[in-house]
Amino acid sequence: MQPRADLPPPPPLESLSDGGPASLFLDFDGTLVSLAGHPDRIVVPDGLPDLLADLSARLGGRLALVSGRSIADLERHCGTLAIACAGSHGGERRLGEGEPIARSGVVPVAVQHELAQFARDAGLVHEAKTLGTALHWRTAPHWEERAQAFVDDLAARHGLAVKRGKFVAEVVAPGVDKGRAVAAIMQEAPFAGSRPVFVGDDVTDEDGFAACERFGGFGIAVGERKSPTARYALAGPDDVLAWLGA
Ligand SMILES: O=P(O)(O)OC[C@H]1O[C@H](O[C@H]2O[C@H](CO)[C@@H](O)[C@H](O)[C@H]2O)[C@H](O)[C@@H](O)[C@@H]1O
Numbered sequence: 001m002q003p004r005a006d007l008p009p010p011p012p013l014e015s016l017s018d019g020g021p022a023s024l025f026l027d028f029d030g031t032l033v034s035l036a037g038h039p040d041r042i043v044v045p046d047g048l049p050d051l052l053a054d055l056s057a058r059l060g061g062r063l064a065l066v067s068g069r070s071i072a073d074l075e076r077h078c079g080t081l082a083i084a085c086a087g088s089h090g091g092e093r094r095l096g097e098g099e100p101i102a103r104s105g106v107v108p109v110a111v112q113h114e115l116a117q118f119a120r121d122a123g124l125v126h127e128a129k130t131l132g133t134a135l136h137w138r139t140a141p142h143w144e145e146r147a148q149a150f151v152d153d154l155a156a157r158h159g160l161a162v163k164r165g166k167f168v169a170e171v172v173a174p175g176v177d178k179g180r181a182v183a184a185i186m187q188e189a190p191f192a193g194s195r196p197v198f199v200g201d202d203v204t205d206e207d208g209f210a211a212c213e214r215f216g217g218f219g220i221a222v223g224e225r226k227s228p229t230a231r232y233a234l235a236g237p238d239d240v241l242a243w244l245g246a
Pocket residue numbers: 027028029030034035036037038039040041042066067068069127129134136138165166167168170202204
Protein backbone atom coordinates (compact mmCIF):
# COMPACT_ATOMS: atom_id res chain seq x y z
CA MET A 1 0.00 0.00 0.00
CA GLN A 2 1.08 3.58 -0.67
CA PRO A 3 1.79 5.89 2.30
CA ARG A 4 -0.86 8.61 2.63
CA ALA A 5 -0.10 12.13 1.50
CA ASP A 6 -2.61 13.97 3.71
CA LEU A 7 -1.47 12.87 7.17
CA PRO A 8 1.96 11.89 8.53
CA PRO A 9 2.72 8.43 9.96
CA PRO A 10 2.30 8.16 13.74
CA PRO A 11 5.23 8.43 16.12
CA PRO A 12 6.76 5.07 17.15
CA LEU A 13 4.59 3.12 19.56
CA GLU A 14 7.32 3.11 22.25
CA SER A 15 7.35 6.92 22.31
CA LEU A 16 3.63 7.21 23.17
CA SER A 17 4.39 6.80 26.87
CA ASP A 18 7.21 9.40 26.90
CA GLY A 19 5.06 12.06 28.56
CA GLY A 20 3.15 9.71 30.91
CA PRO A 21 0.98 6.60 30.62
CA ALA A 22 -0.63 6.02 27.23
CA SER A 23 -3.57 3.81 26.35
CA LEU A 24 -4.41 2.23 23.01
CA PHE A 25 -7.87 1.66 21.50
CA LEU A 26 -7.90 -0.53 18.39
CA ASP A 27 -10.63 -1.03 15.84
CA PHE A 28 -10.80 -4.54 14.33
CA ASP A 29 -12.11 -4.89 10.73
CA GLY A 30 -10.01 -2.92 8.26
CA THR A 31 -7.52 -2.03 11.00
CA LEU A 32 -6.14 -5.27 12.46
CA VAL A 33 -7.75 -7.59 9.90
CA SER A 34 -8.07 -7.02 6.16
CA LEU A 35 -11.59 -6.58 4.82
CA ALA A 36 -13.25 -9.55 3.12
CA GLY A 37 -16.32 -10.08 0.96
CA HIS A 38 -18.37 -11.49 3.85
CA PRO A 39 -18.20 -10.83 7.63
CA ASP A 40 -17.34 -14.50 8.28
CA ARG A 41 -14.59 -14.74 5.66
CA ILE A 42 -11.99 -12.60 7.39
CA VAL A 43 -8.56 -14.10 7.97
CA VAL A 44 -7.21 -13.24 11.40
CA PRO A 45 -3.42 -12.81 11.20
CA ASP A 46 -1.46 -15.58 12.91
CA GLY A 47 -0.60 -14.68 16.48
CA LEU A 48 -2.90 -11.64 16.69
CA PRO A 49 -4.42 -12.55 20.10
CA ASP A 50 -0.92 -13.10 21.57
CA LEU A 51 0.34 -9.86 20.05
CA LEU A 52 -2.58 -7.98 21.65
CA ALA A 53 -2.09 -9.68 25.03
CA ASP A 54 1.65 -8.84 25.00
CA LEU A 55 0.95 -5.27 24.00
CA SER A 56 -1.64 -4.93 26.74
CA ALA A 57 0.89 -6.17 29.31
CA ARG A 58 3.48 -3.65 28.03
CA LEU A 59 0.88 -0.88 28.38
CA GLY A 60 -0.03 -1.89 31.92
CA GLY A 61 -3.40 -3.28 30.77
CA ARG A 62 -4.38 -0.09 28.91
CA LEU A 63 -5.30 -1.67 25.58
CA ALA A 64 -8.85 -2.20 24.34
CA LEU A 65 -10.44 -3.49 21.16
CA VAL A 66 -13.33 -1.26 20.12
CA SER A 67 -15.37 -2.90 17.37
CA GLY A 68 -18.71 -2.88 15.63
CA ARG A 69 -18.68 -6.65 16.09
CA SER A 70 -19.95 -8.17 19.32
CA ILE A 71 -17.34 -9.38 21.81
CA ALA A 72 -18.56 -12.95 21.27
CA ASP A 73 -18.03 -12.57 17.52
CA LEU A 74 -14.53 -11.15 18.04
CA GLU A 75 -13.66 -14.17 20.20
CA ARG A 76 -15.30 -16.56 17.70
CA HIS A 77 -12.77 -15.34 15.14
CA CYS A 78 -9.76 -14.74 17.39
CA GLY A 79 -10.16 -17.16 20.27
CA THR A 80 -10.02 -15.88 23.83
CA LEU A 81 -8.88 -12.27 24.05
CA ALA A 82 -6.94 -11.48 27.22
CA ILE A 83 -7.62 -7.75 26.92
CA ALA A 84 -10.34 -5.15 27.48
CA CYS A 85 -13.02 -5.07 24.76
CA ALA A 86 -15.89 -2.86 23.68
CA GLY A 87 -18.14 -4.55 21.14
CA SER A 88 -21.32 -3.73 19.21
CA HIS A 89 -20.12 -0.15 18.58
CA GLY A 90 -19.80 0.34 22.36
CA GLY A 91 -23.08 -1.31 23.37
CA GLU A 92 -21.01 -3.99 25.14
CA ARG A 93 -17.99 -3.56 27.40
CA ARG A 94 -15.72 -5.66 29.55
CA LEU A 95 -12.39 -4.72 31.07
CA GLY A 96 -10.61 -8.07 30.93
CA GLU A 97 -10.71 -11.70 29.84
CA GLY A 98 -13.62 -13.65 31.30
CA GLU A 99 -15.15 -10.66 33.06
CA PRO A 100 -18.92 -10.16 32.77
CA ILE A 101 -19.97 -8.15 29.73
CA ALA A 102 -22.10 -5.05 30.38
CA ARG A 103 -24.68 -4.73 27.59
CA SER A 104 -27.22 -2.11 26.59
CA GLY A 105 -29.79 -1.60 23.86
CA VAL A 106 -30.90 -4.77 22.07
CA VAL A 107 -32.72 -4.22 18.78
CA PRO A 108 -36.18 -5.93 18.78
CA VAL A 109 -36.44 -9.33 17.05
CA ALA A 110 -39.12 -7.98 14.70
CA VAL A 111 -36.59 -5.46 13.35
CA GLN A 112 -34.02 -8.22 12.83
CA HIS A 113 -36.60 -10.27 10.93
CA GLU A 114 -37.68 -7.38 8.72
CA LEU A 115 -34.08 -6.64 7.72
CA ALA A 116 -33.32 -10.33 7.15
CA GLN A 117 -36.36 -10.55 4.82
CA PHE A 118 -35.20 -7.48 2.87
CA ALA A 119 -31.73 -9.04 2.52
CA ARG A 120 -33.21 -12.34 1.27
CA ASP A 121 -35.42 -10.57 -1.28
CA ALA A 122 -32.53 -8.42 -2.54
CA GLY A 123 -29.90 -11.18 -2.45
CA LEU A 124 -27.81 -9.23 0.06
CA VAL A 125 -26.04 -10.41 3.22
CA HIS A 126 -27.87 -10.02 6.52
CA GLU A 127 -25.73 -10.16 9.66
CA ALA A 128 -27.66 -11.04 12.83
CA LYS A 129 -25.75 -9.41 15.68
CA THR A 130 -25.91 -9.57 19.46
CA LEU A 131 -27.44 -6.10 19.85
CA GLY A 132 -28.03 -4.82 16.30
CA THR A 133 -28.91 -6.05 12.83
CA ALA A 134 -26.82 -5.26 9.76
CA LEU A 135 -27.24 -5.25 5.99
CA HIS A 136 -24.16 -5.68 3.74
CA TRP A 137 -23.95 -4.84 0.02
CA ARG A 138 -20.17 -5.25 -0.61
CA THR A 139 -20.90 -7.94 -3.23
CA ALA A 140 -23.74 -5.92 -4.83
CA PRO A 141 -22.71 -2.24 -4.59
CA HIS A 142 -25.51 -1.12 -6.95
CA TRP A 143 -27.90 -1.81 -4.04
CA GLU A 144 -26.30 0.88 -1.85
CA GLU A 145 -28.93 3.61 -2.23
CA ARG A 146 -31.94 1.32 -1.79
CA ALA A 147 -30.29 -0.59 1.05
CA GLN A 148 -29.44 2.59 2.95
CA ALA A 149 -32.95 3.99 2.39
CA PHE A 150 -34.53 0.78 3.71
CA VAL A 151 -32.31 0.72 6.82
CA ASP A 152 -32.96 4.43 7.50
CA ASP A 153 -36.72 3.91 7.22
CA LEU A 154 -36.65 0.75 9.36
CA ALA A 155 -34.71 2.52 12.12
CA ALA A 156 -36.94 5.62 12.01
CA ARG A 157 -40.13 3.53 12.27
CA HIS A 158 -38.81 1.89 15.45
CA GLY A 159 -37.14 4.90 17.08
CA LEU A 160 -33.70 3.33 16.55
CA ALA A 161 -30.41 4.64 15.14
CA VAL A 162 -28.23 3.70 12.14
CA LYS A 163 -24.49 3.04 11.99
CA ARG A 164 -22.98 3.30 8.53
CA GLY A 165 -19.75 1.64 7.53
CA LYS A 166 -18.00 0.24 4.50
CA PHE A 167 -20.74 -1.35 2.35
CA VAL A 168 -22.83 -1.86 5.50
CA ALA A 169 -25.60 -0.17 7.47
CA GLU A 170 -26.72 -1.39 10.86
CA VAL A 171 -29.77 -0.67 13.01
CA VAL A 172 -28.69 -0.09 16.62
CA ALA A 173 -30.14 1.37 19.80
CA PRO A 174 -29.77 5.16 20.05
CA GLY A 175 -26.91 6.61 22.08
CA VAL A 176 -24.28 3.99 21.30
CA ASP A 177 -20.97 5.00 19.71
CA LYS A 178 -17.26 4.32 19.96
CA GLY A 179 -16.59 7.74 21.52
CA ARG A 180 -18.86 6.90 24.46
CA ALA A 181 -17.14 3.51 24.73
CA VAL A 182 -13.74 5.20 24.97
CA ALA A 183 -15.06 7.73 27.51
CA ALA A 184 -16.56 4.96 29.68
CA ILE A 185 -13.37 2.88 29.62
CA MET A 186 -11.28 5.98 30.39
CA GLN A 187 -13.16 6.30 33.72
CA GLU A 188 -11.82 2.91 34.83
CA ALA A 189 -8.46 1.75 36.18
CA PRO A 190 -5.90 1.26 34.65
CA PHE A 191 -7.06 3.59 31.80
CA ALA A 192 -8.01 6.61 33.94
CA GLY A 193 -5.50 9.46 33.67
CA SER A 194 -3.76 8.05 30.59
CA ARG A 195 -3.38 9.62 27.14
CA PRO A 196 -5.53 7.63 24.72
CA VAL A 197 -4.73 6.82 21.10
CA PHE A 198 -7.39 5.34 18.78
CA VAL A 199 -6.53 3.48 15.57
CA GLY A 200 -9.35 2.87 13.10
CA ASP A 201 -10.35 2.85 9.42
CA ASP A 202 -14.06 3.58 9.21
CA VAL A 203 -16.47 6.45 9.80
CA THR A 204 -17.65 5.00 13.15
CA ASP A 205 -14.05 5.37 14.38
CA GLU A 206 -14.30 9.17 14.09
CA ASP A 207 -16.19 9.19 17.42
CA GLY A 208 -13.25 7.31 18.95
CA PHE A 209 -10.72 9.77 17.48
CA ALA A 210 -12.73 12.72 18.83
CA ALA A 211 -13.02 11.16 22.29
CA CYS A 212 -9.25 10.63 22.41
CA GLU A 213 -8.69 14.29 21.49
CA ARG A 214 -10.92 15.30 24.43
CA PHE A 215 -8.77 13.17 26.76
CA GLY A 216 -5.54 14.73 25.43
CA GLY A 217 -4.72 11.99 22.94
CA PHE A 218 -5.28 11.55 19.20
CA GLY A 219 -6.53 9.34 16.40
CA ILE A 220 -4.70 7.38 13.71
CA ALA A 221 -6.66 6.83 10.50
CA VAL A 222 -6.12 3.60 8.58
CA GLY A 223 -6.60 3.10 4.84
CA GLU A 224 -7.73 5.45 2.10
CA ARG A 225 -10.74 7.10 3.75
CA LYS A 226 -10.03 10.76 4.53
CA SER A 227 -10.47 11.50 8.23
CA PRO A 228 -11.46 14.97 9.48
CA THR A 229 -10.30 14.17 13.02
CA ALA A 230 -7.25 11.90 12.95
CA ARG A 231 -3.78 13.41 13.30
CA TYR A 232 -1.80 10.57 11.76
CA ALA A 233 -2.37 7.81 9.22
CA LEU A 234 -1.30 4.29 8.36
CA ALA A 235 -1.94 2.72 4.96
CA GLY A 236 -3.63 -0.52 6.04
CA PRO A 237 -3.69 -3.49 8.45
CA ASP A 238 -0.16 -4.62 7.49
CA ASP A 239 1.21 -1.21 8.46
CA VAL A 240 -0.86 -1.20 11.68
CA LEU A 241 0.56 -4.60 12.66
CA ALA A 242 4.09 -3.44 11.85
CA TRP A 243 3.54 -0.27 13.95
CA LEU A 244 2.29 -2.48 16.80
CA GLY A 245 5.51 -4.50 16.56
CA ALA A 246 4.21 -7.71 14.96
O1 LIG B 1 -15.69 -1.56 14.06
P1 LIG B 1 -15.10 -2.66 13.24
O2 LIG B 1 -14.32 -3.65 14.04
O3 LIG B 1 -14.32 -2.15 12.06
O4 LIG B 1 -16.35 -3.46 12.65
C1 LIG B 1 -17.18 -2.82 11.69
C2 LIG B 1 -18.00 -3.86 10.97
O5 LIG B 1 -17.07 -4.82 10.46
C3 LIG B 1 -17.63 -5.91 9.72
O6 LIG B 1 -18.01 -5.43 8.45
C4 LIG B 1 -16.90 -4.98 7.68
O7 LIG B 1 -15.99 -6.08 7.49
C5 LIG B 1 -16.52 -7.17 6.70
C6 LIG B 1 -15.46 -8.26 6.68
O8 LIG B 1 -14.27 -7.77 6.16
C7 LIG B 1 -16.86 -6.66 5.30
O9 LIG B 1 -17.41 -7.70 4.51
C8 LIG B 1 -17.86 -5.49 5.41
O10 LIG B 1 -18.08 -4.92 4.13
C9 LIG B 1 -17.33 -4.41 6.35
O11 LIG B 1 -18.31 -3.38 6.55
C10 LIG B 1 -18.73 -6.58 10.49
O12 LIG B 1 -19.39 -7.49 9.65
C11 LIG B 1 -19.73 -5.61 11.09
O13 LIG B 1 -20.61 -6.29 11.97
C12 LIG B 1 -18.97 -4.55 11.90
O14 LIG B 1 -19.89 -3.61 12.44
